[in-house]
Amino acid sequence: MDHSGTAPADDQQPPADDSHLGAPLVELSGVDKYFGDLHVLQDIELTVRRGEVLVVIGPSGSGKSTLCRAINRLETIDGGEIRIDGQPLPAEGRQLARLRADVGMVFQAFNLFAHKTVLDNVTLGPRKVRGLSKSDAEEEAFKLLDRVGVKNQAAKFPAQLSGGQQQRVAIARSLAMHPKVMLFDEPTSALDPEMINEVLDVMEQLAKEGMTMIVVTHEMGFARKAADRVVFMADGQIVEEATPEEFFHHPRSDRAKDFLSKILTH
Secondary structure (H helix, E strand, C coil), rough: CCCCCCCCCCCCCCCCCCCCHHHHCCCCCEEEEEEEEEEEEEEEEEEEEEECCCEHHHHHHHHHHHHHHCCCCCCCCCEEEEEEEEEEEECHHHHHHHHHHHEEECCCCCCCCCCCCCHHHHCCCCCCCCCCHHHHHHHHHHHHHHHHHHHHHHCHHHHHHHHHHHHHHHHHHHHHHCCEEEEECCCCCCCCHHHHHHHHHHHHHHHCCCCCEEEECCCCHHHHCCCCCCEEECCEEEEEEECCCHHHHHCCCHHHHHHHHHHCCC
């Protein structure tokens, strides 16, 4: 991407080169969410295009994870509309189950079934939801486990794996459903520092391969390298949207400048 080195005089950022991106895939219009009296998502307007990597950052309590969880209806919304590939988010039932198959989700906690092997964890969804045969599901699972670097762990149970390995299995499990978009909610926050890069490397490779991704993270290096666009949230609102180059070098809002001054040491 070609980004200007200085902010334009009118304080409007130059358009990013997004010609590689497709049509809108995830659309949020006027989305509101309350937890009691707390207005955790305030009139959120956001569009994510096919093939785009969107990184959502901001201080704790800003609404980032709630936003992520609302997109596949793990959290209900109190106002507005969310559309996936042009279709409104279903409220419940089979339609919602089908939509969740299209929206992969990787959590802070790995959420693997402890009593099932790695291979069984990855094949369960394709067999139950997609209707794949055991042999077809296993053939694809081995390819995906190889892709994320844990094929040799297929016969083990989650407790026998490191945190980084478990998170990579969780990514393979989501990929096995052939999702249209992948949501990552702080996928490295529960990991020991030496395991973080092995997960981020897998995510960066997915980004290069064109997977549509919405990533809530504190990993600024990943945001710089892999994001097409950075969304900065604070107090339930989207405060800024920009390319990584513009956001990290020319943040517009005082809130973003304050946030970056606290987390960037250079």
